[in-house]
Amino acid sequence: MRASRACAATALACAAVALTAPVASATNGPSSVTVNPYSVHQGGTISITAHGCGHGGTVTSNAFPQASLSAGGKGYASARINDHATPGHYNLAVKCSDNAMVATHRFTVLAGRGAHGGLGGSIGPSDTDVAVGAGLVASAALGAAVFVARRRNAAGGRA
Template sequence: MRAARALPVAVAAFAAVGLSAPLASANFGPSNVTVNPSAVHPGSTLTITANGCGHGGIVTSNAFSPTSLSGGDTGFATARIHDHITPGSYNLSVRCNDNPRTETRSFTVLPGRGAMGGLGGAAGPTQTEMAVGGSLVALAAIGGAVFVARRRRTSGGRV
């Protein structure tokens, strides 16, 4: 008789656990937040993904402007790192639109890589470069004058 009483109690307990499992996995805020890549240069973009924000959300950080997280099973966001951000470790926070709970992740901003553009006109010509340039201009002027003078002499005044 005891087994007959225990069976309904066990079935009720398993049903309670089985029915509460979907509630445990319901939307209780962001989960499985990933940041790719985890190390970026200033001006680069980050891709952030998060589960559990069925109605979208927002991603915030000191390193970029707030950006929207798309809705659905897996939400996506793309954030552009500020150009003049100080290199170092930063955190981002993901918050769903329908839940105040947040999830944070860290990423690293690497030192910026400047363009290898040379001096870019910052240095003027040297004295030697000025002398060579002036000599070439003078030589061209003398050569032009000689050419015109010889041409006039060979034409003999004919038009």
């Protein structure tokens, strides 16, 4: 009799644990969404974190392609801002895989910082550049001719 009561108590305890397990794994939806950096340049990368998406989820915005949120107590995602995203304020939306709730967060896209490299050969040489170059080539040719002439005279006198 005691054994049957012990087995019944054990079965009841196992059933209670089994019934509460799905409740424990369910989430209340995304919360505590953070964005780093808050202001990002076109073509830059933004990091997103959110709590409450135990099975992962997605992050969407008009400024970047959809990104996947990792599973766990604190989910992470990373997204590259489109090169041609219009500078201004944007919202992103975090949606858990196992929940229909959505959390949003605001961030700012700044104008891209293109390289300021100057003209860098995009225009032809000026007349002064051509004259200086021609003078250097002529000087080198004259110096070579003098060197060869002196070498011939030195070799011719020995023979």
